[in-house]
Structures are given as C-alpha cells and as structure tokens.
Amino acid sequence: MTDTTVKLSDAAIRRKMLAEFWFYFSQNRGAVVGLVVFVLLVLIAAFASLIAPHDPTMQYRDALLVPPVWDEAGRSSFLLGTDAVGRDILSRLIFGAQYSLFIGIVVVSIALVGGIIIGLLAGFFGGWVDTVIMRVMDVILAFPSLLLALVLVAILGPGLTNAMIAIAIVYQPHFARLTRAAVMTEMKREYVTAARVAGAGNFRLMFKTILPNCLAPLIVQATLSFSSAVLDSAALGFLGMGAQPPSPEWGTMLAEAREFILSAWWVVTFPGIAILVSVLAINLMGDGLRDALDPKLKRS
Amino acid sequence: MARFILSKLLYLVPTFLGITIIAFSFVRILPGDPVLLMAGERGVSPERHAELSAQLGYDKSVVLQYFDFLGRLFQGDLGNSLVTKKPVLGEFMALFPATVELGLCAIIIATLIGVPVGVMAAIKRGSWFDQISMTTALVGFSMPIFWWGLLLIIFFSGILGWTPVSGRISLMYYFPDTTGFMLIDSLMSGQKGAFSSALSHLILPSVVLATIPLAVIARQTRSAMLEVMGEDYVRTARAKGMPERRVIGIHALRNAMIPVITTIGLQVGVLMAGAILTETIFSWPGIGKWMIDSISRRDYPVVQSGLLLIAGLVMVVNLLVDLTYGLINPRIRNK
Numbered sequence: 362m363t364d365t366t367v368k369l370s371d372a373a374i375r376r377k378m379l380a381e382f383w384f385y386f387s388q389n390r391g392a393v394v395g396l397v398v399f400v401l402l403v404l405i406a407a408f409a410s411l412i413a414p415h416d417p418t419m420q421y422r423d424a425l426l427v428p429p430v431w432d433e434a435g436r437s438s439f440l441l442g443t444d445a446v447g448r449d450i451l452s453r454l455i456f457g458a459q460y461s462l463f464i465g466i467v468v469v470s471i472a473l474v475g476g477i478i479i480g481l482l483a484g485f486f487g488g489w490v491d492t493v494i495m496r497v498m499d500v501i502l503a504f505p506s507l508l509l510a511l512v513l514v515a516i517l518g519p520g521l522t523n524a525m526i527a528i529a530i531v532y533q534p535h536f537a538r539l540t541r542a543a544v545m546t547e548m549k550r551e552y553v554t555a556a557r558v559a560g561a562g563n564f565r566l567m568f569k570t571i572l573p574n575c576l577a578p579l580i581v582q583a584t585l586s587f588s589s590a591v592l593d594s595a596a597l598g599f600l601g602m603g604a605q606p607p608s609p610e611w612g613t614m615l616a617e618a619r620e621f622i623l624s625a626w627w628v629v630t631f632p633g634i635a636i637l638v639s640v641l642a643i644n645l646m647g648d649g650l651r652d653a654l655d656p657k658l659k660r661s
Numbered sequence: 662m663a664r665f666i667l668s669k670l671l672y673l674v675p676t677f678l679g680i681t682i683i684a685f686s687f688v689r690i691l692p693g694d695p696v697l698l699m700a701g702e703r704g705v706s707p708e709r710h711a712e713l714s715a716q717l718g719y720d721k722s723v724v725l726q727y728f729d730f731l732g733r734l735f736q737g738d739l740g741n742s743l744v745t746k747k748p749v750l751g752e753f754m755a756l757f758p759a760t761v762e763l764g765l766c767a768i769i770i771a772t773l774i775g776v777p778v779g780v781m782a783a784i785k786r787g788s789w790f791d792q793i794s795m796t797t798a799l800v801g802f803s804m805p806i807f808w809w810g811l812l813l814i815i816f817f818s819g820i821l822g823w824t825p826v827s828g829r830i831s832l833m834y835y836f837p838d839t840t841g842f843m844l845i846d847s848l849m850s851g852q853k854g855a856f857s858s859a860l861s862h863l864i865l866p867s868v869v870l871a872t873i874p875l876a877v878i879a880r881q882t883r884s885a886m887l888e889v890m891g892e893d894y895v896r897t898a899r900a901k902g903m904p905e906r907r908v909i910g911i912h913a914l915r916n917a918m919i920p921v922i923t924t925i926g927l928q929v930g931v932l933m934a935g936a937i938l939t940e941t942i943f944s945w946p947g948i949g950k951w952m953i954d955s956i957s958r959r960d961y962p963v964v965q966s967g968l969l970l971i972a973g974l975v976m977v978v979n980l981l982v983d984l985t986y987g988l989i990n991p992r993i994r995n996k
Contacts, residue, residue: 391796391799496675496676496679497679499675499676499679500676500679500680500682500683503676503679503680503972503975503976503979504680504683504968504971504972504975505930505931505933505934505937505971505975506930506934507934507937507938508933508934508937508952508968508971509968511937511952511953511956512687512956512964512968515956515964516687516690516691588803592803592805595805595807596805596807596938599807599938600937600938600941600953601957602956612805612807615805615807615808615811619811622811622814622815622819623814623815623818623819626815629808629811629812629815630812632808633805633808633809633811633812636805636808637800637803637804637805637808640803640804640805641799641800641803644799644802644803645799648799
C-alpha cells in the first residue's frame with residue numbers, strides 16, 4: 362500500500378485557512394458591508410489630496426457658513442457647505458479620515474504590542490510576576506478610560522501624539538488580560554511541553570510556540586479597540602485635549618462647530634456622521650471577525 | 662458567604678493603594694514646579710517658596726510625602742481647590758448628587774428598554790424585530806455621544822422647542838436642596854411647575870447618557886438568553902409540556918439575568934466616562950463637568966482628588982457587582 366496522505370505545502374495550507382476564514386466571515390452580511398465601508402475609508406484617506414476639492418485649511422472669506430449644495434443658498438463648489446471661517450467641510454472630512462485611521466492604527470499597535478508582552482510575561486512566568494502585573498492592570502482598569510486619558514493628556518500636554526499615547530495606555534490592560542488568559546490555557550497543552558523537552562528556550566516558547574495560538578481573541582479585541590480609539594480620540598478632540606485646531610480631525614471640528622448648533626446644522630451634522638459611519642463599519646467588521654475566529658460560535 | 666466577601670475585600674486593598682499611588686504621582690510628574698502648581702502662585706520669592714514647600718510637605722522625601730497624603734486621606738482631608746479655596750471633598754459631595762441623579766436615570770432607561778428588547782430579540786431570533794433592534798443596538802454602541810447630544814439639542818430644543826438646552830432646572834424656581842436630587846427636591850418644594858421643569862431638563866441628558874449602556878445591555882441580554890435557551894433544562898421544561906411563557910419567564914430569563922446584572926453593574930465606569938461628555942454638552946453641574954473644568958483651569962488638587970474619588974467609586978460598585986453575582990450564583994461563591 363502506498364501512503365495516501367495528501368501533503369499540502371505551507372502556502373496551500375495558508376490558502377485553505379484563508380478560504381475557511383472568508384467562508385465564515387462572509388456569512389455575516391453586516392461584516393461584509395463593514396469591510397467595504399472600511400476599505401472605502403482607507404482609499405479616501407490614502408488619496409485625500411486627489412479627491413478633496415479644496416485645501417482643508419483654506420479659508421474662503423467670501424463663503425462663510427455656506428449651507429450644503431441642496432439648500433437654496435448652497436453653492437456647487439462647496440458640496441457639504443463651509444464652516445464659520447469659510448473652509449470647505451467636505452475637504453476637511455476627507456482629510457479627517459487620515460487622522461482617524463492613523464489614530465486607530467497607532468493606538469492599537471502600541472496597546473497590542475505592550476499588552477502582548479506584558480500578558481505573555483504574566484501568563485508564562487506566573488507566580489509573583491503574574492500577581493504584580495495583574496494588580497497593576499487592575500489599577501489602570503479601575504479608572505474610567507476617558508477620564509484617565511484626559512488626565513494623562515493634562516500631564517503630557519494637549520495634542521494628537523499625547524492623546525494617542527494616553528488612549529493606548531488606557532487600552533493596553535485589556536490586551537494584557539486576554540493574552541495572559543490565552544497563554545495560561547495554552548501552557549497546559551502537550552505541544553508546549555514537547556517544545557520545552559526538545560530544548561526550546563523561554564523566548565522561543567513564548568513568542569514562537571505559544572503566541573501564534575493566542576492570536577484569535579487578540580485580533581477581535583484589536584478591532585474593537587480600533588473603533589473605541591476613533592471614538593475616544595474624537596471625544597478628546599471635542600473636549601479640546603486631542604488634535605488641535607486647525608487640523609481637520611472630526612472631533613476637533615465638532616468642538617469648533619458647537620456654537621453654531623442652532624444656526625448652522627450642517628457644521629455639526631457631517632463630522633458626527635463621519636465618526637459614526639467609520640466606527641459602525643469597524644464594529645460590524647469586528648462582529649464578523651469574532652464569528653469567523655471564535656470556534657465556539659462557528660455554526661458547524 | 663462571609664469568606665467570599667472577605668476574600669473580595671482583601672483583593673481590593675492593593676488596587677486601592679495603586680489608585681492612591683497614581684493620584685499621588687499625578688501632581689509630581691506634571692511638568693513644572695509642584696510647589697508652585699499646588700500653591701497656584703506665580704513668581705514667588707525664595708523665602709515664600711521655602712515656606713510653601715514646608716507647608717505642603719514638599720521638603721520631605723517622596724515616600725514620607727506619600728504616607729502624609731495617605732494619612733490625610735483617611736482623615737477625609739483631600740486638600741483645597743486652588744480656584745475656590747474650599748475643601749475638595751465638600752465640592753465633590755455637593756456636585757455628586759447631580760451626577761448620581763443623571764446616572765441613575767440613564768441606567769434605568771437603559772435597563773427598562775434594553776432587557777425586554779434583548780429578550781424579545783432572542784425569542785424571535787432571525788425575525789425582522791431581531792435584525793432591526795440589533796442593528797440599532799450596534800449603531801447606538803458606535804455612537805459618538807457628544808455628537809448625539811448636540812443632534813438631540815438641535816431637534817428637541819432648537820426645532821421643536823420642547824426641552825431646555827442646559828442646566829438642571831429653570832431659574833424661575835428656587836428651593837433649598839435637601840437631598841441634592843432635583844426631582845425629589847422640586848417635588849418637596851411644592852412649587853407648581855418645578856418638578857416638570859426639573860424633569861424636562863433631565864430627559865435629554867439621560868437619554869444621551871443611556872445610549873451606549875442601552876445598546877450593550879440589549880446585546881448582552883440577547884446573547885445570554887440565546888445561550889440559556891439552548892440548555893438542557895429549558896428543553897426538559899418544554900418536554901414536560903410547560904407553557905412557553907413559563908419556560909421563558911421562569912427557566913430561561915432568571916438564569917440569563919445573571920450575566921446581564923453583571924453587565925449593568927459594569928456600566929458604571931462607562932457612565933462616569935459618559936458623564937464627562939454629557940455634562941459638558943448640557944452644562945449639567947455634576948462631577949464630570951467639574952473634572953473637565955478643573956483640568957482646563959489647572960486646578961490640580963481637584964483633579965488629583967477627583968480622580969481618586971471616581972476610581973474609588975467605580976471600584977466599590979464593581980465590588981458590589983461581584984458580591985451580587987456571588988449572591989445569585991452559588992457556583993461562584995463556593996468556588
């Protein structure tokens with residue numbers, strides 16, 4: 362008898378896994394819609410300077426608070442109208458997409474890397490290392506996230522960079538906890554013991570053997586944190602602690618628009634819709650990812 | 662049960678100490694001279710600086726300073742505000758009822774709507790009601806509430822003129838604040854129209870603050886119900902011929918409520934963060950607005966103590982949630 366086992370190359374296995382992932386992900390219609398909107402958002406951010414009809418900081422002094430084009434007083438050159446100093450709202454929204462995506466990526470990267478390292482250390486070594494790390498995480502989690510971020514920004518000084526650092530610090534315990542829990546489950550598995558017996562060092566065990574098997578919950582959490590980061594940074598901008606004017610960050614735009622809420626609805630409405638649509642798209646994607654990556658939820 | 666409570670309490674000690682260390686370090690890591698920051702004075706002479714430094718305890722080592730800080734804390738002394746010169750604790754206690762009133766109202770709205778919607782969505786899984794309510798919940802969960810508040814103001818105050826834009830009650834009414842809760846005080850004052858004025862001021866901020874917890878509670882209730890309805894005991898109850906109403910009401914709902922109650926309790930932290938934004942938008946004179954104002958006025962003693970008090974509060978509420986969880990779920994308690 363010849364050996365009938367089909368040998369798959371690494372690339373083929375990866376393709377199969379990807380196909381399986383897409384099968385479960387695409388079962389969720391909302392997730393696909395979210396993905397499409399997110400891809401659009403990325404394209405808008407990437408080609409902002411080509412798409413935007415105007416410079417986002419250019420002030421047209423003859424066009425203050427012009428309403429959107431479908432209003433009688435609207436002008437065709439300003440599709441979504443202008444703000445109080447005559448800047449084109451559409452162009453500012455388009456450039457604002459760059460800020461939101463950039464903030465999301467930076468915050469999630471810092472929080473994810475920090476959380477993974479801390480969580481790995483706690484879960485792998487256990488004992489007092491674990492106790493100390495987890496108590497510190499508990500302390501950070503005891504503060505409402507926005508409040509702690511605000512206070513950190515007050516210490517570091519208002520601005521986009523500091524806002525991102527502050528939000529990343531506040532989110533990082535979630536990743537640390539998840540990693541630790543996953544690591545502690547994996548540690549008991551036989552493949553880890555086998556790798557240890559084969560002579561793998563701690564570093565290799567942590568990052569090469571265990572970590573890849575803990576990624577699923579982390580990916581889901583990363584998506585959720587991405588949308589929260591967009592929301593929280595907009596909130597900080599709204600409170601005057603995030604990106605500073607005249608940057609076209611959506612929260613900062615809303616802060617500048619506050620005094621016109623009863624006289625010029627468009628200045629207030631559009632930046633909020635931009636925030637809501639982006640956050641919603643990312644959350645829809647997150648739901649789909651969870652369905653596709655969490656084996657417990659897979660409808661087998 | 663006593664052992665369960667005791668172990669939970671012991672668990673809190675290091676967390677609480679950690680919170681005090683963060684609040685204590687806050688002023689020390691601020692850029693600039695802490696003495697000048699805390700004293701709120703500028704351009705002082707070296708003698709005055711030394712005097713202030715001794716007065717505030719900055720001439721001692723950091724560790725001693727921390728124990729001084731802790732000692733004063735346990736005597737209820739949280740320092741004085743730089744702006745009003747009044748004790749921080751007194752200011753906190755005066756503003757706290759406003760935030761509690763708003764927060765309670767919000768959590769009541771969120772629970773009263775969120776739980777039934779979640780249960781209905783689970784029972785009619787896959788129906789249009791399920792799809793619409795869960796899509797709405799996801800929109801609510803993704804909502805930038807500071808913008809949502811502005812929209813509601815535009816619509817209900819600007820266009821319809823139904824509700825006031827800011828504050829807790831119309832300036833026409835004046836009565837002593839006995840309880841600090843405007844709804845109760847206005848009722849007790851017996852003045853005509855006072856209660857409805859207080860209520861109309863409360864409604865929009867509560868709805869805004871309730872938005873995210875409502876979405877979270879509805880989603881959590883739905884998934885808890887779905888999980889429980891797949892359990893053997895629910896199938897057994899059905900097999901016995903028990904009416905569907907009883908199966909859902911008694912067997913499923915009761916068990917599904919355990920994680921839901923935890924979720925509701927954990928919303929307190931979310932509410933505190935939401936209160937910062939909601940109170941700012943509606944000029945609601947509570948803890949959230951007080952913290953924002955103090956941060957922008959650089960009133961550091963207030964920020965320091967406010968941070969401590971809010972974190973302490975969240976910690977205590979989380980403890981109560983844990984204890985309730987143990988109370989209703991013996992499996993946790995006896996672990």
